[in-house]
Amino acid sequence: MGFLNPFLLVALAAAAIPIAVHLFNFRRPERVDFSTLRFVREIEATAMRRVRIRQWLLLALRTLAILFLVLAFARPTRTADASVFEASAAQSLVLVLDNSRSMTLRDAQGALIDQAREVGAAVIDATGAGDERTVLPVARPPEYRPVPFVTPGPALDAAQATVPLAGAEPLTAAVARAASVLENAAHPRREIVVVSDLQRATFTDSTSAALPEGVSVTLVPLGGRRQTNTAVTDVRVVSRIIEPGRPVRVEATVTRWGGGAGTIGASLLIDGQRVAETAVDLIPGTPATVPFTVTPPARGWLGGEVRIEADAAEWDDVRWFALRVPPPPRVLLVRGDGARADLVSLALAVAAESGSLALNEVAEGALAGADLDRYDAVFLVGPSSVSASAGRLAAFVAGGGGVLAFPGAQPEALNALLQAVGGGRIDGALGLADGPALGTSTDLDLDHPLFAGVFDSARPTPEAIDVRRIARYRPGGADESTLVATGPGPPLLQEIRHGAGSVLLAGVAPDLDWSDLPQRGLFVPLLFRSAGYFAAGSSVADTGGLDPSGSIRVTGVDAGQPLRLVGPDGVALTPAQRTVPGAVVLDVGDVAARAGLYRVVQGERTLRVVAVNEDSRESDPAALDPAEAARQLEAATGRPVRVVDGAAGLAAEGEPAGTPLWTVFLALALACLVAETLVTTRWRPRPAA
Numbered sequence: 177m178g179f180l181n182p183f184l185l186v187a188l189a190a191a192a193i194p195i196a197v198h199l200f201n202f203r204r205p206e207r208v209d210f211s212t213l214r215f216v217r218e219i220e221a222t223a224m225r226r227v228r229i230r231q232w233l234l235l236a237l238r239t240l241a242i243l244f245l246v247l248a249f250a251r252p253t254r255t256a257d258a259s260v261f262e263a264s265a266a267q268s269l270v271l272v273l274d275n276s277r278s279m280t281l282r283d284a285q286g287a288l289i290d291q292a293r294e295v296g297a298a299v300i301d302a303t304g305a306g307d308e309r310t311v312l313p314v315a316r317p318p319e320y321r322p323v324p325f326v327t328p329g330p331a332l333d334a335a336q337a338t339v340p341l342a343g344a345e346p347l348t349a350a351v352a353r354a355a356s357v358l359e360n361a362a363h364p365r366r367e368i369v370v371v372s373d374l375q376r377a378t379f380t381d382s383t384s385a386a387l388p389e390g391v392s393v394t395l396v397p398l399g400g401r402r403q404t405n406t407a408v409t410d411v412r413v414v415s416r417i418i419e420p421g422r423p424v425r426v427e428a429t430v431t432r433w434g435g436g437a438g439t440i441g442a443s444l445l446i447d448g449q450r451v452a453e454t455a456v457d458l459i460p461g462t463p464a465t466v467p468f469t470v471t472p473p474a475r476g477w478l479g480g481e482v483r484i485e486a487d488a489a490e491w492d493d494v495r496w497f498a499l500r501v502p503p504p505p506r507v508l509l510v511r512g513d514g515a516r517a518d519l520v521s522l523a524l525a526v527a528a529e530s531g532s533l534a535l536n537e538v539a540e541g542a543l544a545g546a547d548l549d550r551y552d553a554v555f556l557v558g559p560s561s562v563s564a565s566a567g568r569l570a571a572f573v574a575g576g577g578g579v580l581a582f583p584g585a586q587p588e589a590l591n592a593l594l595q596a597v598g599g600g601r602i603d604g605a606l607g608l609a610d611g612p613a614l615g616t617s618t619d620l621d622l623d624h625p626l627f628a629g630v631f632d633s634a635r636p637t638p639e640a641i642d643v644r645r646i647a648r649y650r651p652g653g654a655d656e657s658t659l660v661a662t663g664p665g666p667p668l669l670q671e672i673r674h675g676a677g678s679v680l681l682a683g684v685a686p687d688l689d690w691s692d693l694p695q696r697g698l699f700v701p702l703l704f705r706s707a708g709y710f711a712a713g714s715s716v717a718d719t720g721g722l723d724p725s726g727s728i729r730v731t732g733v734d735a736g737q738p739l740r741l742v743g744p745d746g747v748a749l750t751p752a753q754r755t756v757p758g759a760v761v762l763d764v765g766d767v768a769a770r771a772g773l774y775r776v777v778q779g780e781r782t783l784r785v786v787a788v789n790e791d792s793r794e795s796d797p798a799a800l801d802p803a804e805a806a807r808q809l810e811a812a813t814g815r816p817v818r819v820v821d822g823a824a825g826l827a828a829e830g831e832p833a834g835t836p837l838w839t840v841f842l843a844l845a846l847a848c849l850v851a852e853t854l855v856t857t858r859w860r861p862r863p864a865a
Contacts, residue, residue, distance in 0.1 A: 454467075
């Protein structure tokens with residue numbers, strides 16, 4: 177037990193006043209005349225015994241009343257952790273302050289971060305002369321270095337300067353970091369005090385936080401009610417093939433925790449301009465998918481954001497994404513010897529004239545010497561052999577390129593390529609060229625990016641394709657799927673994924689003797705969208721931010737001019753950069769720690785836009801029960817954890833209070849005074865009859 181006003185304890189000397197009055201009672205006894213002295217002596221003995229009992233009882237009650245009153249004014253407390261909040265040997269203390277984004281929320285006592293700063297100040301004020309005090313926020317700017325202070329002033333300033341930041345580490349990791357700070361502590365007594373709202377989603381992780389035997393841990397929980405929060409927790413670009421002037425589908429996820437069901441507004445912005453709005457019906461605990469449609473006006477990188485109506489936690493009411501409208505696909509058309517490629521060449525040439533793609537045609541023999549790095553897609557039309565180029569084509573696909581292959585007179589000629597990319601094999605063909613129809617096309621994977629958005633609701637499926645001759649393909653790869661099936665059995669279109677790219681294998685040649693595919697409405701879109709699908713690769717959108725190493729990979733860089741990184745605030749930096757095959761890597765580290773859109777520019781060109789978003793787990797305000805939090809922290813640290821009530825365990829003015837006991841002592845003093853009054857007025861010793 178401790179006292180907030182220990183100097184008042186000197187008033188305990190006042191308890192001697194009733195004793196002095198009792199011992200030096202100078203009242204003269206009254207003179208009474210009696211007829212018989214024997215009776216007087218008997219009455220005197222009996223009365224004196226009763227008087228003495230009454231006097232001793234009054235003395236005890238008056239003395240206790242004074243003692244209890246003095247103790248009440250001295251403000252006694254039962255301290256939860258004597259090693260931290262009572263004066264003793266010098267100690268080294270690390271104050272772990274939770275300043276994660278969830279600390280911006282409020283309860284009846286105000287903002288949680290303000291409460292954390294007040295409690296932190298109370299802990300620092302409770303330290304004694306000669307103690308070391310270190311303030312360690314769980315979210316820190318890159319330049320922050322924990323410093324042990326030997327006086328309270330700088331530590332108090334550090335606690336008051338702590339503000340909510342993104343990128344907070346789990347509390348268990350922060351405790352482990354605090355233990356590393358204490359490794360070089362000046363005093364053998366070492367304390368870690370954790371002040372947190374105990375947010376469940378970010379409390380612990382797999383990081384080892386084992387503490388040495390000499391370190392004690394105290395947990396001070398904050399937050400007095402269940403919080404309510406609504407956040408944009410995810411944004412993704414659904415469309416894989418993105419072209420200027422064509423609709424692109426974007427889906428956002430909005431989640432509400434706590435509170436009741438309701439409707440809020442959501443907006444989609446592109447480069448700061450609002451392009452779409454909608455209303456979102458929310459049920460607490462159930463993520464809601466919000467679809468948007470946007471039409472990119474031009475090619476290049478665009479910065480996007482999805483916003484909802486602002487609430488108490490404005491930091492998660494927006495989520496950023498970057499959308500890339502790629503340049504026209506670069507297509508290499510390889511004409512097989514003796515194969516009919518005119519229909520493919522005509523369709524692609526029309527697109528090339530309009531600027532929708534860049535086309536280069538070569539004969540089959542020139543494939544071996546072609547620079548595949550200059551292209552996004554290679555269209556093989558009826559090659560007689562690809563054995564010499566199979567390895568190069570497989571590497572091209574693995575690097576993100578794509579191959580659309582049509583069989584020729586000898587369909588087995590494509591087996592070398594199929595083997596190189598881990599696909600199945602072709603065993604001849606079914607049917608005869610210009611012969612009777614074997615069947616028609618059947619199922620078509622309308623969810624695949626090749627066909628998504630191609631067919632409207634009035635005509636949701638394409639016309640059936642009559643097949644006369646088809647390559648007998650037998651799937652054999654683990655990562656492949658049929659996009660268009662046929663009645664005869666072999667697929668009309670099969671996708672074999674390999675590395676970052678894929679091979680689209682057509683079952684028929686682009687020849688009317690094989691099928692009527694060239695006459696159907698699917699033929700031209702299949703060629704165009706295949707080129708766009710291969711060109712898009714995996715870089716059509718960016719919602720995840722930096723690589724784990726804190727780097728950005730940029731392609732299309734001109735030699736001789738450095739790259740700059742322009743942050744959300746418009747400030748441009750020139751980060752460290754290194755050249756790798758086909759790209760330049762920017763090592764930005766913690767430079768891009770703030771949420772928002774970052775543009776990589778060279779001169780006046782924007783080469784890439786990177787979207788950096790905060791951890792959506794911090795949007796869930798659900799907190800652990802303090803007992804459960806202590807159990808998890810004990811399991812992670814291997815040390816016992818004391819829990820101090822954040823509201824009553826520490827005084828608001830930075831005084832060590834623990835559990836206040838002054839009301840108990842005041843009640844005892846009042847009880848003694850009431851009892852003394854009753855004894856004085858109701859109990860009067862009477863002489864024996």
